[in-house]
Structures are given as C-alpha cells and as structure tokens.
Amino acid sequence: MRVPVTLAVLLLLTVAAPAQTAPATPPAQPDQAPSTTLTVRSNLVEVPVLVTTKSGQIVFALTARDFTLTDDGVPQRISLVPDTGSQPLALAVVVETGGAGAHHLANYEELGPILDAIIGNIPHRVSLIAFDSTPHLIQPFTTSTDDVANELANLRPGDPGASILDAVAYAVTQLRAQPGQYRRAILLLSETVDQGSNTTLNAALRLISNTNTAVYSFAFSSTTSAVKHEASKFSRPDEPGPAHGCFSRQGADAEYKGHYSKQVLDCISDLAPPLRFATMAFLAAHSALRNNTAESIARLTGGEFFRFKNPRTLQRALLYLWHDLPNYYVLSFTPTSPTPGLHALRLDLKDYSQLRVQYRPAYWIDEAAAN
Numbered sequence: 001m002r003v004p005v006t007l008a009v010l011l012l013l014t015v016a017a018p019a020q021t022a023p024a025t026p027p028a029q030p031d032q033a034p035s036t037t038l039t040v041r042s043n044l045v046e047v048p049v050l051v052t053t054k055s056g057q058i059v060f061a062l063t064a065r066d067f068t069l070t071d072d073g074v075p076q077r078i079s080l081v082p083d084t085g086s087q088p089l090a091l092a093v094v095v096e097t098g099g100a101g102a103h104h105l106a107n108y109e110e111l112g113p114i115l116d117a118i119i120g121n122i123p124h125r126v127s128l129i130a131f132d133s134t135p136h137l138i139q140p141f142t143t144s145t146d147d148v149a150n151e152l153a154n155l156r157p158g159d160p161g162a163s164i165l166d167a168v169a170y171a172v173t174q175l176r177a178q179p180g181q182y183r184r185a186i187l188l189l190s191e192t193v194d195q196g197s198n199t200t201l202n203a204a205l206r207l208i209s210n211t212n213t214a215v216y217s218f219a220f221s222s223t224t225s226a227v228k229h230e231a232s233k234f235s236r237p238d239e240p241g242p243a244h245g246c247f248s249r250q251g252a253d254a255e256y257k258g259h260y261s262k263q264v265l266d267c268i269s270d271l272a273p274p275l276r277f278a279t280m281a282f283l284a285a286h287s288a289l290r291n292n293t294a295e296s297i298a299r300l301t302g303g304e305f306f307r308f309k310n311p312r313t314l315q316r317a318l319l320y321l322w323h324d325l326p327n328y329y330v331l332s333f334t335p336t337s338p339t340p341g342l343h344a345l346r347l348d349l350k351d352y353s354q355l356r357v358q359y360r361p362a363y364w365i366d367e368a369a370a371n
Contacts (some may be wrong), residue, residue: 028030043365045071046081047171047345048214048302049329049360058327059355070346072277081330089185090141090178090203092171093148095155096164096190098132102157104220107311107326108189112149112316118187119145125178127171128152133161133196136172141178164190164293165197165204172213177348184213185303193222194293201289205282208300209342209364217305218317229303281362302360340367 047069051059064080093115095101095108119126126148128139136158138150168186175184199207208215288296295305304324306317335343346361 007032007337008310019118040114045333045335046364047078047331047333047347047360048288049094049331049347050160050199050324050327051329051349051352052356052358054354054356055101058324060327061331062349062352066350066352067331068348069331070334071333071343072337072339073344074336076336078331078333080190081332088179088182089119090182091118091185091187092127092129092175093152093187094129094167094171094189095152096132096162097155098158099132099160099162099195100191100220100222101132101162101189104154107308107314108155109153110311111152111369112146114215114315115149115152117322118190123182123349125182127174128159129166129167129174130155131161131163131190132158133163133202134165135163135232137174141174159261162191162193162195163193163197163199163277164188164297165199167299168208168215168286169199169204173206175213177242186215186292188215188219188297190215190217190219190294191222192219192292192294194289195222201286204289204297205285205300205342206295206364209285209362213301215297215301216321217294218308218314219294219305219309257321264294274327277344277346282342285342285362300360300362335353335365340365 007016013226049067051062052331053059055253066077067078069076069078095105097105115126124142124145125141125143126145127137128148128151129139130136138155139148142148167190168188171186175186177334179182197204285296288299297303298305305319306320308314308317333348340366342362343364347357349357
C-alpha cells in the first residue's frame, strides 16, 4: 500500500480539470454576484480515478495501460500523471450559514485541527466563505489556518436562503485570483439541494466542468418539501430541444404514453454519435444538479461526496476522505476532437471487470479553446 501522506497532499492528487485556465481576474467583492465565465486555455484534460473492489478495498497497483477512455465515444490516448504532492494549495472552505445550515454551525467548532491536517507543511492559502441567500467573504485568503479556524468556530446564523450554486461560483472566482502554480480545492459544508441561487443550471454546469477546482462536499439532508419546491423554480429555456419537442414532458408524443425517459433516449439516438454522448451527459448533469446539488458538484469536478448528521459523523466522513485520496490515479489526455460544449467521458478497466471505477464523467470546452 502507498505510504500515507497528509490530507493536503492528498487533495493535490485529485484536482480534476483541464490543466490551465484563463489568466486570473481580481476577486469579486463580498456579496457581489460572481462571474461564471471561465475559458480553458489548454486542451489537456485531467481525470481523477478511484478504483475499489466491490467490498470497498482500494486498488492501487494499476498503470495507464489498464484503462481505456473515450471522449464522446471516441477512444483517447491517455497518460498517468506523476505525483504532484509538492505543489502548493489554495483551499476555500465554503459553509452554509443560512436556512437549515444555521442548525449545524456547532458541528464546525472543532475543525481547526482537521484544517491543519488538510494543509500539512506545504505552501498554502486558505479562505472562509459563508453563504445564505448570498455568499459572504468571512476570511480572505491567508497563510494562517488559525485565523480561518477561529472564524469557522464563530460563524453566525444567516437568512433563510441556501444558495449553493452562487456560493461555489463565488468561491471559484476567488480561487482563480490565486497564483497559477497553486492547486485549487473547495471544502463545501451544506445541505444537499440548492435553495435560492441566481446562477442558472447551465452556468453552473459550465463553471464546474471547465475549472481546475475539485469540490469535496459534506452535506446534511434537505427536506423533501424543500427539494420539490426549489427544483421546480429552475428555469429551463436553454435546455436541448424545443419547448414542446422531444425533450419536453409537456406535449409529449402520444406513442410514449408518459414514458418520458424512453422518449428522450429515442430522441438522442437520432442525433449524430458525438452529439449523442454530449447530450446524454448534458441531460444527466442537469437532472443531477436539480436533485442533489452538493453531490453533483463533487462528482462533476472529480471530488467526493459524504453525508453527515453531527460532529461525529462529519469527522468520520473526513477520515473516509483521508483514506481514499492517496490512492487516486490521475489520467490525462489531449482531446482528438476538441469541439465546443460539454463532453462525456467513459472510463473502463481492460481486464478487471469485477472492480468499481469512480471518475470524472464530463468536461467542458469553450469556443476560444476549440479554435
């Protein structure tokens, strides 16, 4: 088994995204609507991979030759990224203080030592962002984890909002202003479903699919009534298909007799192969962001998602993360067809069908990067 390292080093091994982004822009001011337009300047795509047995045991002796990867159905030539544990880290701790999050603030009072473990002995910058209906910069990026821990232990309840997408967008904007050589990660402590964000699903999907920031989500459950209410509020004018076409529940063709999923799959099957995979990824990601925002953000960035109820289960979840992260593989490839938009990834093991593979399912290419 690999030699254990600090959680900070482990975080560096799992950041998943195109290798470079646009030059840093000045950070947004607290409570200011964040910019969510990110442009990929490199067509190198990184994919973090965790391989386990069915019983959950880590598998750590594989090589790049053991994997096959397709991008929108097209096989890619992949490489295994060497250890990047010596790189510095920029970490944004993002905490829900509004809505149901107000009842969980006591869970974070003793997280100071865990922050120290996350950072380790490498160069680092850490910030603290609280959010309710809007994000609030509590502690700008600093090298002092004690300052962040003190602020984290003294957070105050916010308003009834829980704008997860807005908070993550704001955190990414802050992280983009950090030095380019820093790896970037977000530690998100929130409920499961977004409630009140102005950031659209499309903007969120683009943001979290083309930034080099991994999100590690630790979430407590949203209520069923809140889930239904908030999910219905997301507008869908820019989703694939016409308003009452084959992707719409309203005005569906009679032959499907209400079986919407079959209707969508039949629509997709009529599209050109590359568009078929990308559209499937787009629809799946949209649906996931509505139904479990915190989990979907983590999965789409190559991070991990854990549930917690109290300080004890939160600490246990952090230990699970500590256990998993040193055993991630990071694969990279240069897309053979860098067309703009969302790309669907599929990763398989050649000779180990009995093993489970967890990986980043998609990434985004902007127009400027494709040209």
